[in-house]
Amino acid sequence: MSRSRSSLLFWTVLFLAFGAGGSLAYIYSGIYDISATKQHTRLVYWVMSTARRQSIKTHAAGDVLPPDVADANLVSAGLVLFDRHCSQCHGAPGIAPGPIGLGMAPSPPNFAQMGRDLPAEEMYWAISNGIKLTGMPAWAFRLSERERWALVAFLKRSTALTPADYRAQRDRLASAGVGEATSRDSGGRWEPDGAAERGRVAIQQYACATCHVIPGIRGADAQVGPSLEGIAERLYIAGNLTNTPAHMVEWLRDPQKINPLSAMPDLGVTERDARDIAAYLYSLR
Known part of the structure; x- marks a missing residue:
């Protein structure tokens, strides 16, 4: 490699390192005001709005056939x-x-x-x-x-x-009752392997991370309820039920029925979502 090319590479790496270090220092300084009473800076707003617009356009492209x-x-x-x-x-x-x-x-x-x-x-x-x-x-x-x-x-x-x-x-x-909720349950047999990935998404959508430590879920580090790490190896669920997929679904759908003294709320989890969440939990071995 020529001396000029080596010099260019050196200064490029140095510039990127200083840029990354400066960004981290800015974040840790707490200078950026995250309060909702302050507008985003012009740059932050541009980044967010552009990313939103381009992401939707990219990910929505596909074979979706809309109804009339x-x-x-x-x-x-x-x-x-x-x-x-x-x-x-x-x-x-x-x-x-x-x-x-x-x-x-x-x-x-x-x-x-x-x-x-x-x-x-x-x-x-x-x-x-x-x-x-x-x-x-x-x-x-x-x-x-x-x-x-x-x-x-x-x-x-x-x-x-x-x-x-x-x-x-x-x-x-x-x-006239128009617009009443319809069932989102899909029925079907127990499929622990195929449903686990959807269960990982579902466990986020029901805000389980606000109470539990959950492996594989970023930000799931709350100590309100017990950690779900290794839950597949435990003998009991909520101290009342033997740890089986059917009992896990039952617990997720109506925890207050299983244990009225539990702080675990009824989140309105559907049958399908409960099965998929259970599939993810049983993958945490």
Whole structure:
């Protein structure tokens, strides 16, 4: 290697090392203000918004075949679901977001802007998977596929909806039972190997990391409940049940029924999600 090339490599490595060291020093100094009352810097906002836009575009590309989002029944169901789950952050025609949505940073986009900005496939992906660092949750573990497409259908048709029409339709549809939750359980036999990876995602979506140490889950270091490390080797669950997959599913779905004195809450875990979470837990040997 020539002397000039070696010199260039040396200065490049030195520059990167100083840059990394400076970034770490800046982070550890606590200078950056993370309070929600302060705007992100222009650079941070650009990085977050660009990463969000490009990530959605990249990951939403695929073979997803959307239903007819102009279907009136789908739009109607979406209106009720949006009012119930989304208006608190995104607002609705003539209705402001709730205190949580108004206090978030960055502010959640207005419902009408979402309907204009994203194609249906990208909107469905964002609703299903959520968006990190924004407060947008992943609804794939809360709503069925049809319900998520119903939200897309409503958002695509909502830009022409007046406040009076929105309220009238919401009240009429809700009283008629439109938009009621559908089952997300898929049934099927016990498949501990195939379900473990989905269970790893599900265990995050039910916020188990806020109480337990969980191997393989970053940030799962809370000491509220017992560590789940090596749980597959334990003899009992909650001190009451023998440690079997069926009992684990039973415990995850209704812990208060098993032990009314337990602080473990009922998280509304579905049958399928409980099986998949159990599959992940039994992989922690």
